[in-house]
Amino acid sequence: MNPLLYALDVLVFIGIFGIVSLSLNLEYGFAGLANFGKVAFFLTGAYSYAALSQIGLPFYLCLICGAMISAIFGWLISLPALRLRADYLAIVALAFGEILRLIVKAERGIAGGVWGITVAPIFPYTGSELIYRLENIGLVSICLFICFLIAQLLSNSPYGRAIRAIREDEIAAEALGKDRAKYKAQIFMLASAMAGLAGGLYAQYLQFIDPYMFMPMITFTVWIMVILGGPANNWGALLGAALVELFERGTNIAKDYLALPVDPGNLQYIMFGVLIIFVLLYRPQGILKESHVKTKALELAGYGRSTAEDKRG
Amino acid sequence: MEEVLLKIREVSKHFGGVYAVNGVSLDVRQGGIWGLVGPNGSGKTTLFNTILGLYRPDRGDVYFNGDCITNLAPHQIYGLGLVNAFQLPRLFYQMTVLDNMLVAARGHQGDRLLNSLFFRKRWQEQEKELIEQSMNILELVELDRQVFSLAGELSGGQRKLLEVARGLMAKPKLLLLDEPAAGINPVLGEKIFMTLKNLCCNGTTFFVVEHRLEILFEFASWVYVMDKGSLIAQGYPQEIIDNPTFYEAYLGEG
Numbered sequence: 001m002n003p004l005l006y007a008l009d010v011l012v013f014i015g016i017f018g019i020v021s022l023s024l025n026l027e028y029g030f031a032g033l034a035n036f037g038k039v040a041f042f043l044t045g046a047y048s049y050a051a052l053s054q055i056g057l058p059f060y061l062c063l064i065c066g067a068m069i070s071a072i073f074g075w076l077i078s079l080p081a082l083r084l085r086a087d088y089l090a091i092v093a094l095a096f097g098e099i100l101r102l103i104v105k106a107e108r109g110i111a112g113g114v115w116g117i118t119v120a121p122i123f124p125y126t127g128s129e130l131i132y133r134l135e136n137i138g139l140v141s142i143c144l145f146i147c148f149l150i151a152q153l154l155s156n157s158p159y160g161r162a163i164r165a166i167r168e169d170e171i172a173a174e175a176l177g178k179d180r181a182k183y184k185a186q187i188f189m190l191a192s193a194m195a196g197l198a199g200g201l202y203a204q205y206l207q208f209i210d211p212y213m214f215m216p217m218i219t220f221t222v223w224i225m226v227i228l229g230g231p232a233n234n235w236g237a238l239l240g241a242a243l244v245e246l247f248e249r250g251t252n253i254a255k256d257y258l259a260l261p262v263d264p265g266n267l268q269y270i271m272f273g274v275l276i277i278f279v280l281l282y283r284p285q286g287i288l289k290e291s292h293v294k295t296k297a298l299e300l301a302g303y304g305r306s307t308a309e310d311k312r313g
Numbered sequence: 314m315e316e317v318l319l320k321i322r323e324v325s326k327h328f329g330g331v332y333a334v335n336g337v338s339l340d341v342r343q344g345g346i347w348g349l350v351g352p353n354g355s356g357k358t359t360l361f362n363t364i365l366g367l368y369r370p371d372r373g374d375v376y377f378n379g380d381c382i383t384n385l386a387p388h389q390i391y392g393l394g395l396v397n398a399f400q401l402p403r404l405f406y407q408m409t410v411l412d413n414m415l416v417a418a419r420g421h422q423g424d425r426l427l428n429s430l431f432f433r434k435r436w437q438e439q440e441k442e443l444i445e446q447s448m449n450i451l452e453l454v455e456l457d458r459q460v461f462s463l464a465g466e467l468s469g470g471q472r473k474l475l476e477v478a479r480g481l482m483a484k485p486k487l488l489l490l491d492e493p494a495a496g497i498n499p500v501l502g503e504k505i506f507m508t509l510k511n512l513c514c515n516g517t518t519f520f521v522v523e524h525r526l527e528i529l530f531e532f533a534s535w536v537y538v539m540d541k542g543s544l545i546a547q548g549y550p551q552e553i554i555d556n557p558t559f560y561e562a563y564l565g566e567g
Binding site: 150153154157158159160161162164165168169171172173174175176177178179180186190290292293295296297298300301302303 | 396412417430438444460461483
């Protein structure tokens, strides 16, 4: 395969998973919501895109509606999130993702069931693979930029302060007037919309989706991105997405040149596991540390300038 | 006579077979520092948590400013002006001291999703004022040198101070304080109560659980005594000191 095309393909994937990683970072990094069903919202976006593009909606509407449908599912998952502790929420979300996937797989009426469905690409194929990928990189970059901007604005505002407070101690936050039900629902909806948008981009880029493309492993991969890059840091989420994607592609290539005594596919999962353990042991805060709330007013008050002084004093 | 701010009527709360609070009725009127004392395990903190909506009482009702708040969620109770400082500080430890203060600020426009995304100018000015207020309060509790440190880096006593400061930041009509002077050096403890006394002039009322009786009795205008989940005495501090029931509860019978 042409190395340039391959590199461009990697970039598209980094962009798409960067969006998903940003969205999980909003949920887990900032608001402390352990969403282990991330793939469900990715799937919702992808299938919504497929279904809507079939009835002939223009692509931007397909993307937006897909994001909105995912947001509705995100609101659904926020309902148990109000009553469950983080670990139980993780189980519920994980099951939610699998149930959704199995429904899609079992029902032929929904986008071809187990056989999958072809999706019309946004950019019609003009004979040049290079142009196709460049066009996609452009589109994905725009979406990624918008999502990143939203995540940055949110996290550097009093709103970001409130969701961090809910992450730290939701009882205390609630007693200080933060309606945790509202905040959790908003974060789940917003983050699910982002994941749904990424799902739509993914579906149209690959031009085909089937239920096996939405295994729970996607959720775990995105979790590794966030944990590795640094939870509660949007740059970290992007960095994590890039590193994990490169690691995955790198090992995929490497296995062709190595004679391994074990199944390389499984070995890759094992290496992911080892990577997580190392990160949690030696750098639990991730590569980039949590970025604290920054607002103009805080900067005027001297935040960022006097931290070093405070440490000494 | 001043208005009744907090009215508790026949409130009971039990855990399994133990009645932590058993049929307590009391009033807190506008103004001043109101004390609640009693031996460990007498149900003071449970009563506070019930007032705040963290526990639902098995029986009885709580009224604040005329509204029944028994079944309200804690954030709604905060909205009415009833705020609390926890006995064991529940700070946001991965956040800076200043951010901890700002979370408590009342009616911050930037707390809303859309304002934080699209109308950032709307709350920047407000945030500036709130930071100034925070700084003033932090200065009062001598935390002004740690403004940008993480709350998790503070010592035990400082955490306690920040918990109290955060409660003050919320500009409550009534602030429940659970042992504000515990674990704090005597001079600063005295200073905290002086501060509370001064704030009373601005219309804030305090309802305080405290084991440091010498400080509490110096500042409180009225004291309730609880034992084994029930209210056993009430009166002016001087009356309580002279009350034999009070000694029995604290020092044991005989």
